[in-house]
Amino acid sequence: MAKPTIVNRMRVLILAAHPRTVQSIAQRAMSRALEGIAGVTLRDLYALYPDFNIHAETEQEILLAHDLIVLQHPFYWYSAPAIIKEWLDIVLEAGWAYGAGGTMLAGKYLMTAISTGGRADFYHAKGRNRFTIEDLLAPFNQTAHLCGMAYLAPFVVYAARKQSAGDLATAAESYRQLIEGFARGKIDPTEHLAAGYHLPDGFKRRHAL
Template identity: 60%
Template sequence: MGILYLASFMKILILFAHPRLSGSHVQRTLSDAVSSLSGVTFHDLYAAYPDFTIDVAREQALLAEHDVIVLQHPFYWYSAPAIIKEWLDLVLELGWAYGPGGDKLHRKFLMNAISTGGADAAYRRHGRNRFEITDLLSPFNQSAHLCGMAYLEPFVVFAGRWLTAEDLALKASDYQGLIEGLRDGHIDPMTRLAKAYALPLAFEAQRLQKKRHAT
């Protein structure tokens, strides 16, 4: 698959959401690491829509312009802050993102970049949180699938608040590296698909088409 899907430049859209950025050290450090990278659009949803009135047309235009969509947010209540939900509800319209004629997101990539309060170990079947992060993220996973997108392995900063400054800096540079790698094509997103992710049909069709061209 990786051979067929040749690495290339990708335009990256980071949809960022934190309702109280001034109180968040981890998310601020992560944001600082990626917000001014060239070829990366960093979009602070709470700043853009402090009154929650999301401009659907503008958001759809942004999505159309980019290849990789990153949802960067704290992992509140095993999910995302409220504005991400509002964004999903309003922007991913029937007939645009999914359903008949809804092919505008086909063959794009979706990834969550999250920070958690609990430690890695807590997110285990026998841990305090009883589920794996990837299990808890399954609504995003399925949403991506419905929209014909490839869903990538999440980038996670566990127990961010308890990290030392050096460890946090390291995490931030990992994150930056990942984003830059995806942007420049050093990292093929197809090699970072979420565990056991079955690509939607949109990708299959493309693969078959490419195969036909090859023969």
């Protein structure tokens, strides 16, 4: 008989970033799919900080109240829209998130949830975009590691705007099931680590592993 896994409920913070929400199709579908899930907080960074004046203390307090942080955004120039970078620069302070005494995020989880314009087969060493999505997301993977966090496999909706309404709805539903599974403690996040990811010492210490 399979051993039952004991998984804890997680408080999930979705940091959603789309500079033109009015024109969004894919990201909007993803955000809508999460509506009404208990334990999930969605913050629209461009709506909260239209002038990029990100308030570090507020964001840090919110981070402390959550276990899983999801960066949800369209894939822009093989990375994230600018406000995600600004958020990282301003919020993940030395002595708080990393460096001497910077252990406030240790033991938490980080995940990226993106939509792309390019098809899945473009993201391959021999494909049009030459690199895999995992290669291109390496800075987020390493940021998580530096902060003592577990970095989960990214959730990706490829060729998002070329999908039929039905296929996009199916992708959004898969996203909902994943996030709801984490929030309800039905999915073990340590089973969803990014390929080849080794848990940092800070994470192991926090969980007494």
